[in-house]
Amino acid sequence: MGIKLIANNKKAFHDYFISEVLEAGLALVGPEVKSLRDGKANLKESYCRIHDGELFIHQMHISPYEFGNRENPDPLRTRKLLVHRHEIQQLGKKVDEKGLTLVPTKLYFKDGRVKLEIGVAKGKHLHDKRETLKEKEARREMDKAIRGRY
Numbered sequence: 001m002g003i004k005l006i007a008n009n010k011k012a013f014h015d016y017f018i019s020e021v022l023e024a025g026l027a028l029v030g031p032e033v034k035s036l037r038d039g040k041a042n043l044k045e046s047y048c049r050i051h052d053g054e055l056f057i058h059q060m061h062i063s064p065y066e067f068g069n070r071e072n073p074d075p076l077r078t079r080k081l082l083v084h085r086h087e088i089q090q091l092g093k094k095v096d097e098k099g100l101t102l103v104p105t106k107l108y109f110k111d112g113r114v115k116l117e118i119g120v121a122k123g124k125h126l127h128d129k130r131e132t133l134k135e136k137e138a139r140r141e142m143d144k145a146i147r148g149r150y
Contacts, residue, residue: 002110002111003108003109003110004108004109005106005107005108006036006039006041006107006108006109006114007039007041007042007043007106007107008043008105008106008107009043009044009046009103009104009105009106011044012043012103012104012105012119012121013105014124014129014132015123015124015129016101016103016119016121016122016123016124017121017122017123017124017128018103018105018119018120018121019100019119019120019121019122020119020120021105021117021118021119021120022083022087022091022117022118022119022120023110023115023116023117023118024055024081024082024083024115024116024117024118025081025082025083025113025114025115025116026057026079026080026081026082026114026115026116027079027080027081027082028062028079028114029073031064031065031068031071031072031073032062032065032073033114034065034067034068035062035063035064035065036062036107036109036114037109038065040062040063041060041061041062041063041107042060042061043060043104043105043106043107045059045061046058046059046060046061046104047059047101047102047103047104048081048102048103048104048118049102050088050091050092050095050102053085053088054080054081054088055080055081055083055088055091055102055118056078056079056080056081057078057079057081057104057116058078059076060076060079060104060107061075061076062075063075081116081118091118091120094120095120098122099122100120100121100122101120101121101122101123102118102119102120102121103118103119103121104116104117104118104119105117105118105119
């Protein structure tokens with residue numbers, strides 16, 4: 001079946017250096033999955049936290065399913081992420097020791113199941129963001145010049 005992208009967190013790559021990524025499942029209810037199939041999700045302001053040995057995602061917005069009933073869940077509710085215990089412990093050590101944070105980068109369907117890609121991230125300073133923008137602009141200009149020659 002393959003992978004179908006639902007949402008991408010471009011802001012995470014702008015604001016953070018992503019060192020490694022981890023794939024996690026999500027504990028969702030029926031109307032949320034139907035809304036995700038319509039592509040109605042936003043990862044922009046979301047973040048992940050470890051609480052009592054479990055991993056949760058906060059502030060991820062999944063729009064209510066338009067054909068659902070009055071029992072649609074809260075769009076910004078905290079959702080549990082399905083990850084092995086040893087992986088949570090490794091992430092907890094990295095976050096505690098090095099001052100890193102957990103940022104969701106992608107939300108997608110993989111073989112019919114909703115998956116979330118979590119990045120272990122370190123915040124960028126303003127000069128780092130400017131540097132990234134300069135590199136991106138230079139790369140864009142080079143590609144434009146190469147296409148113009150042929």
